Amino acid sequence: MTVTGAGGQIGYALLFRIAAGDMLGSAQPVRLRLLEIPQGVRGAEGAALELQDCAFDLLHDVEVTDDPHVAFAGASIALLVGARPRGPGMERGDLLAANAGIFGPQGAAIGEVAASDVRAVVVGNPANTNAAIAAASAAGVPAERFSALTRLDHNRAVGQLASVLDVSPGEVSGVTVWGNHSATQFPDIAHARVAGRPALDAVADAVGGADAARIWLDEEFVPRVARRGAEIIEVRGSSSVASAANAVIEHVRDERAGTAWTSAAVASHGEYGVPEGLVCSFPVRSDGSGYRVIEGLDLDDRGRARFTASVDELVAERDAVRAIGKL
Ligand code: NAI
Known part of the structure; x- marks a missing residue:
């Protein structure tokens, strides 16, 4: 290695x-x-x-x-x-x-x-x-x-969800980080489940209804996960290190041992309309032979808009690198 x-x-x-x-x-x-x-x-x-x-x-x-x-x-x-x-x-x-x-x-x-x-x-x-x-x-x-690696972002999303619901992270499944490993990423719980029930229902119960859940998602969950790296720097005085290393361990371990669902950035074959060749974070599974994109999930209009903004950033990065002949 x-x-x-x-x-x-x-x-x-x-x-x-x-x-x-x-x-x-x-x-x-x-x-x-x-x-x-x-x-x-x-x-x-x-x-x-x-x-x-x-x-x-x-x-x-x-x-x-x-x-x-x-x-x-x-x-x-x-x-x-x-x-x-x-x-x-x-x-x-x-x-x-x-x-x-x-x-x-x-x-x-x-x-x-x-x-x-x-x-x-x-x-x-x-x-x-x-x-x-x-x-x-x-x-x-x-x-x-x-x-x-977007497993750190994925784990941050699981951690935030488990915290608001006061459950163990092990009870959370089906979380996805879409897009770029940057502040434009879209952490998504639309398909997540917590202890067997839809995470969105559990959040609504925890925060006082469906409208409050939507506000929590837009104003707390998404920005906090996307900007968690900056929060760690502010509080700790240094960037994420142990949690990043832990995410690398879990990314490789799960790819080789197999997993039903996590997040990783992999080369697009056009899934979800992402231009081919961009390395984009998706929901993925592995049977031990490598991460494959989990296809066929619905993104609502708000989710689609967030994901598109992050993919646009990846396109801009690719174009900037192409312009200097490096891709
Ligand atoms: P660091 O600055 O402590 O260590 C980076 C090391 O890479 C240095 O020892 C440097 O000498 C070495 N290096 C630089 N160019 C190299 C090259 N061409 N070949 C081999 N080694 C080279 O940084 P830290 O905290 O270890 O972070 C490493 C990277 O991981 C940074 O780019 C950071 O932004 C990124 N990161 C990514 C995360 C993710 O979720 N994808 C999460 C946290 C950090």
Whole structure:
């Protein structure tokens, strides 16, 4: 398994859980290859020392490198966490271009040297478009093998719903995050169920009727989930790290073990009218062979408008990257 950006914050929260068996189970040994840029190599080496000090039974080998061809050689799982953050004065176009310069070459290296069954999940932002770039650059690897992480957004939505209903998150199913991993995302509970009943009915009971439920959805639930990253930064003084790492663990675990319903950003084949090739968050299921979009769900007019706005943002990101010849 390859983890990029392994010397960073999410890397530090992720590596120990992988090595403990949380992602692949307690019977699957792991070999970790940690990719960093030269400035990040010491951080990754420090994490590797601590991994050794944990003496995890499952961890057979750790190698730190700044060479993508070494890092991805033979990898079946690639966690693309490292990305270029937005610097002072950086416009969105600059950010997209800087990350295209990372995810293009990494995708190409995956196509050249990774295992034939490789699957990659992109965490580094802008995650959806970075995943589209990596997929387009990975010669010989089907685009379905690349996804982008929206599981954190999904889990945030489940957490908010469980909280207002005062139930365990395990009793919530059928939540969807549609669109981009950004503030335009649309967290949707129209098809969700809580302890066997429609979530919308349960919310109406909890907040005082159907009209109050609609107001809660529009004015509290959707904006809070979509802006939760900013809320965490404001309260914690630092971005989401442990919850992001947890979402990566669950994204890969459920894709491989199978799940009836979660959210992930995958390459569109035109589902729900999303232009082909955009890496868009949908409701997905997996039988263990990769995430597939759950089709045939109804979106009401308000939901459709929110989803369309987020897809429009993905189109704009794609067009900006195309304009500089990176996609
Ligand atoms: P961080 O800044 O602590 O770590 C990033 C690491 O990536 C650094 O060590 C850096 O040296 C490394 N890096 C940069 N370019 C690289 C390259 N070309 N190859 C290999 N490594 C490279 O950031 P943090 O907190 O770990 O977050 C990582 C990314 O995840 C950010 O882009 C962040 O916005 C994103 N993120 C995505 C979430 C999602 O739900 N999709 C949730 C939270 C964060």
